[in-house]
Amino acid sequence: MRVYLAGPEVFLPDALEVAAAKKRICAAHGLEGVFPLDPPPAAPPAERPYWMRIYLGNEAHIRSCGGLIANLTPFRGPSADVGTVFELGFMRALGRPVAGYSNVAEDFLARTRGFLGDAARPRADGGWEDADRMGLEDFGLADNLMVDGGIEAAGGGFERAEVPAGRRWHDLAAFERCVIRLAADARGDQWPSASSA
Amino acid sequence: MRVYLAGPEVFLPDALEVAAAKKRICAAHGLEGVFPLDPPPAAPPAERPYWMRIYLGNEAHIRSCGGLIANLTPFRGPSADVGTVFELGFMRALGRPVAGYSNVAEDFLARTRGFLGDAARPRADGGWEDADRMGLEDFGLADNLMVDGGIEAAGGGFERAEVPAGRRWHDLAAFERCVIRLAADARGDQWPSASSA
Incomplete structure (x- = not known):
């Protein structure tokens, strides 16, 4: 199953290295990770502005994937990155499995x-x-109830970890727990841990 | 057409007054405003936790509406409220018209x-x-490109106004411009102003 890797890592100077590390973890569990910066399934119309081509490419990526994992680590404020949350809501509306994680554990x-x-x-x-x-x-x-609720409604899990600030955008332990969840879902297994609600 | 009124006004002490004012504006333009705190189309399962019943109610509201207007005024940080943005992404994925506004005009x-x-x-x-x-x-x-892009892709508009801080959660001029857009869309008119992309 193709899994869209939503998160603000696209803003990191080493975004492609993070993408590669996430894709390796996906592959180890039988999934194919799709990063926002990957070439989209079809090229967006050349006449649209650059930012709109990025948007259309990400939307096409999400539609092409069977699931989504969102990095919901707080980003410039108490909540997750809004671009990531937009994508989470989008995939939930498509009815496909979603999971999320945060490298900040606090409520x-x-x-x-x-x-x-x-x-x-x-x-x-x-x-x-x-x-x-x-x-x-x-x-x-972990965040606004629409974020936690969307994951819960999709049968997924919100994995929290407390990671030191210097490793917050690079530690992938909680991410891997999401991958294990979605891989079990793709195989038709029961979820590996009971849902909280 | 029923229009879901997404926004962080649900957190205001006078949320119901704001809801009533928005619904009056919708009605004046031939639309029916649906506020998150309205009773949902069907009661969520009583055995779910309170927060999850709110989530499921909001999701049912959105599915029952033909369009959405999001209050994207910055909320506790440089971006919009993530609950609102989740709902915006959800409605965009359903393929129905969305519009958004911010009472802070700055880029x-x-x-x-x-x-x-x-x-x-x-x-x-x-x-x-x-x-x-x-x-x-x-x-x-006005915000992360996924937010602006989702509105643009749905054919809508992102209306910005500069409103003094004390009126930021209550001034409805930019909101009304969104209502006019969606009302024109519901009638099958051309958009009242040219799309920027």
């Missing part, structure tokens, strides 16, 4: 409170809000 | 540089990178 609430600092304020009902009086999600999840 | 690059502060560093090639050496997108877009 979404704790991370959001850390990000907001003194701007996070307790509410009378025991919850928290920000300076705009917008509530903070507090479900013990 | 994504300028916003990301502002967020990173001194951690944003120039690259030798003229681009910018963060402290992890990850590149900053520089396409003159």
Whole structure:
């Protein structure tokens, strides 16, 4: 099965090395990893702007894959990279298996409170809000409930690991757990660990 | 046409008032606004956790709608709320019209540089990178290219406005421009303004 490797690693100077490492792990478990920077199945129309050709290429990649693994490690804020989350939602709507991982283990609430600092304020009902009086999600999840829920609804898993900051974009242990999940799914096995909901 | 009203307003203390105002604007243009907090078309299974019932309700809402308007105003970082972006990607994959708006007009690059502060560093090639050496997108877009691209691919528009911070979650002028776009689409009109790509 072809698996789309969504994540902000495309922004790294060594993106192609990360892509190669992820593809090796996929291959070791019988899957074919597809990286966003790979040539798309068909060339997007040359007259579209460069950024739109990238978009159309990624969309074509996702449609060509039987599953998706998203790197949901927090990116410039308390949540995952929005490009990655767009792709996760897209693949969920196609009804194909998705899994996700984060190399930061802390809950979404704790991370959001850390990000907001003194701007996070307790509410009378025991919850928290920000300076705009917008509530903070507090479900013990890894990110916004649409992210965790989309993975859960697709039968996948959200794998969390606590990786030192210097290795956060390169440690692939949690990624490999996602690969093992999707490989079992592609074989029609039961999921290797019970779903949490 | 039913239109799903995606956005982080669900976190506001006056979320239901914002929902009512958006629905009034939709109705004035012949559309039916559907807010995430509305009762879903079918009740999610009672045995699922509360957060998962919210997820499943939102997914059912989106599937029941003919279009989506996303509030993509930056939320706790340089990008839009990830829950909203998940829903945008989901609806794009269903092939139905989507539009988006932001009440912050500044480009994504300028916003990301502002967020990173001194951690944003120039690259030798003229681009910018963060402290992890990850590149900053520089396409003159409103957000990550997957967000702008998904809207563009669906034939919609990304409406930007510069709204003072105190009115950022309540000003609906850019939202109304999205409603006008989707209403024209539902009638089979040409788009009211030319697409940029």
